Amino acid sequence: MMLPGFYLFLVDRYLRFLQSRQRVQLVSAHVLPCEAVELNFSKIHGLTYNPTSVVFINIPSISKLQWHPFTVTSNSNLDPEMLSVLIKSEGAWSQKLYQMLSTPSVIDHLNVHVEGPYGPVSTNFLRHETLVMISGGSGITPFVSIIRELIYLNTTLRYRTPKLTLICAFKNTSCLSMLDMILPSYGTNCDISSLQLQIEAYITRENDLKQNNNPIHLQSVWFKPNEKDSPISSILGPNSWVWLGAIISSSFIIFIILIGMINHYYVFPIDHNTNKIFSYPLKSSINMLGICVSIAMVASVVVLWNKKQNAKEAKKVQNMEGPSPLVEKDLESLPSQILGHATNVHYGARPDLRRLLLELKGSNVGVLVSGPKEMRQEVAAVCSSNLAENLHFESFSFNW
Secondary structure, three states, X not given: OOHHHHHHHHHHHHXXXXXXXXXXXXXXXXXXXXXXXXXXXXXXXXXXXXXXXXEEEEOOOOOOOOOEEEEEOXXXXXXOOEEEXXXXXXXXXXXXXXXXXXXXXXXXXXXXXXXXXXXXXXXXXXXXXXXXXXXXXXXXXXXXXXXXXXXXXXXXXOOOOOEEEEEEEEOOXXXXXXXXXXXXXXXXXXXXXXXXXXXXXXXXXXXXXXXXOOOOEEEEEEOOOOOOOEOEOXXXXXXXXXXXXXXXXXXXXXXXXXXXXXXXXXXXXXXXXXXXXXXXXXXXXXXXXXXXXXXXXXXXXXXXXXXXXXXXXXXXXXXXOOOOOEEEEEHHHOOHHHHHHHEEEEEOOOOOHHHHHHOOOOOOEEEXXXXXXXXXXXXXHHHOOOOOOOEEEEEEOOOO
């Protein structure tokens, strides 16, 4: 009864191990004025993923053992050769990364290992007439990927997308730079008027823009390419489900053959089916070893085959370089000049979530929330009350 689940776990664990051993190409990093960084990785053009997907990142120069999950902010359709994540400087690991990238003169390359992306098989954001997204701080990251997906559906495929309202709360004005990631390419002008997007940003610890007198700049650091680095790609290629089925079936057949040979030529001559001489724990250990060997053999062959198939495409995107090693922008250009009239900034106040939610009109309103636990609980209490029967609640949590 335990064998099927354990067998599938070993297949998944070994494939993840093989992917985590590859060094990926880090193209650039944007150092945001709110002590956050956006990492931009090169990826294979055929790698697709859904909004709110997650990647695990390991940087050996910071810690060889620590793997941290981060939400993917880019869109696989709008950014076919780039995968981006946002990392807020809140822990020891992220603070070391921010300090390294804040002084780009001392670093021109960074070794990074990535596992993923992992995410939902499908999304249901289009089923709502209106979509309200509520975030606190770095909780805006899953909503960036959702908005970019809706931008693609609206501008490229001409889908009818729901009316969008983004309610975000930040501590200070510098955090407004996170809103610029909503656009498909960093710093690129994009007409999003047809998307019906309205952004309500709340700055809780400042009364007005003039209170922040420090000149704040946005830095973009470009890294030199390395021959050992490769773009992020699916470990099993574009036909992953076919290859996964082949690995499971082929490795299990090899396991049955291998165990049959061991029992016939080694176990049977010792105990003659009496189960008294050849111990049961030793026989179980041999079976476990046979499972591991068969999975390792088949999975390694499939991964090497797909790696060779992706070699040509990897060479095309491996030489991506930025126009300059360092680019600076004033905070005043973010996000007002890019998002224009779509953004309203409120200073010195927190959003009155109960009032904002109860004022929503429409029979089918999706309410997505990502942020502190208190914020999620407050929104959940409003959506579950009898006064808000038209609200459909969904929460995103960063707890692992």
